[in-house]
Amino acid sequence: MKRGMVLGMLLAIGALATIKAQPPAANAPKVIEVEKLKDNLYVLRGANGGGNTAVFVRADGVAVVDAKNPGWGKPILDKIKELTGKPVTTIINTHTHYDHVSGNVEFPATVDVIVQENTKANMERMGPVLGREAATSGPNIFKEHGGVGLPKRTFKDRMTIGKGADQIDLYYFGRGHTNGDAFVVFPALRVMHAGDIFARKGPPLLDANNGGSGTAIGDTLAKAHAAVKGIDRIITGHSTVMTWADLDEYSKFNKDFLAWVTAAMKSGKTVDAAAAEYAIPQSYTGYTPNADQTKSNIGVIYNELKK
Numbered sequence: 001m002k003r004g005m006v007l008g009m010l011l012a013i014g015a016l017a018t019i020k021a022q023p024p025a026a027n028a029p030k031v032i033e034v035e036k037l038k039d040n041l042y043v044l045r046g047a048n049g050g051g052n053t054a055v056f057v058r059a060d061g062v063a064v065v066d067a068k069n070p071g072w073g074k075p076i077l078d079k080i081k082e083l084t085g086k087p088v089t090t091i092i093n094t095h096t097h098y099d100h101v102s103g104n105v106e107f108p109a110t111v112d113v114i115v116q117e118n119t120k121a122n123m124e125r126m127g128p129v130l131g132r133e134a135a136t137s138g139p140n141i142f143k144e145h146g147g148v149g150l151p152k153r154t155f156k157d158r159m160t161i162g163k164g165a166d167q168i169d170l171y172y173f174g175r176g177h178t179n180g181d182a183f184v185v186f187p188a189l190r191v192m193h194a195g196d197i198f199a200r201k202g203p204p205l206l207d208a209n210n211g212g213s214g215t216a217i218g219d220t221l222a223k224a225h226a227a228v229k230g231i232d233r234i235i236t237g238h239s240t241v242m243t244w245a246d247l248d249e250y251s252k253f254n255k256d257f258l259a260w261v262t263a264a265m266k267s268g269k270t271v272d273a274a275a276a277e278y279a280i281p282q283s284y285t286g287y288t289p290n291a292d293q294t295k296s297n298i299g300v301i302y303n304e305l306k307k
């Protein structure tokens with residue numbers, strides 16, 4: 001290879017690296033990427049779009065799980081039009097966070113919005129997220145849109161929508177990421193959308209401002225893993241599609257963390273000292289550390305254990 005060509009390639013790679021390092025501006029084009037899980041089930045993602053969206057095409061319409069950040073409702077609707085001619089009839093929000101519910105307001109007001117009952121109360125408030133106060137203390141997006149996108153139907157522990165190939169089962173197993181985390185199951189397809197109670201392999205966001213709990217999350221995940229049957233793949237809140245065994249492991253990861261933090265508190269360590277010392281156990285391969293989140297979570301668990 002000629003020197004000039006090599007230099008040109010290096011420059012091109014350098015330019016790409018620079019582009020990748022910069023977060024897209026708020027007005028950057030909202031590009032939806034589609035992952036097809038089944039002929040009638042898709043995962044929609046987008047850079048800076050927020051949580052993973054599931055699109056489930058049923059006989060008489062489309063059910064959407066989570067609607068991403070503000071401004072992403074329209075791009076989701078446009079992408080769905082490329083996938084099917086059927087109208088969106090239902091939105092299910094896995095929990096209250098802005099990066100999962102804000103797109104709701106861009107859907108037709110006739111769409112049925114279904115959530116766990118605590119999430120309905122949280123969405124009516126849209127209070128700040130613990131640790132993300134700067135980004136989440138603005139006005140309630142639903143109030144700004146005259147209540148469009150707010151839940152119309154709720155469930156407490158369990159709800160089934162439709163039957164056969166169209167069936168959706170909704171479950172609530174207790175507090176975790178918030179106090180209203182829904183597990184959304186498509187039994188005919190053997191797929192679950194777990195939302196942010198299983199966002200990724202790493203420390204969870206324990207949003208104590210919205211009922212989240214570090215003493216409960218491991219048990220809640222274990223209950224889901226024990227109670228729901230026949231699932232092969234899990235759509236996570238923000239990461240790749242995971243396996244059923246990954247959910248079991250994530251439950252254990254959170255239980256191990258609780259045990260570690262409980263011992264740290266008993267030994268008299270401050271939150272800061274415990275946070276400086278914690279490392280993800282080697283046995284959890286593929287887990288990404290997050291020092292800020294870990295410190296916040298230790299604080300949440302200390303507060304819960306003091307009660």
Ligand SMILES: [Zn+2]
Nearest residue numbers: 095097177196
């Ligand atoms: Zn969340």
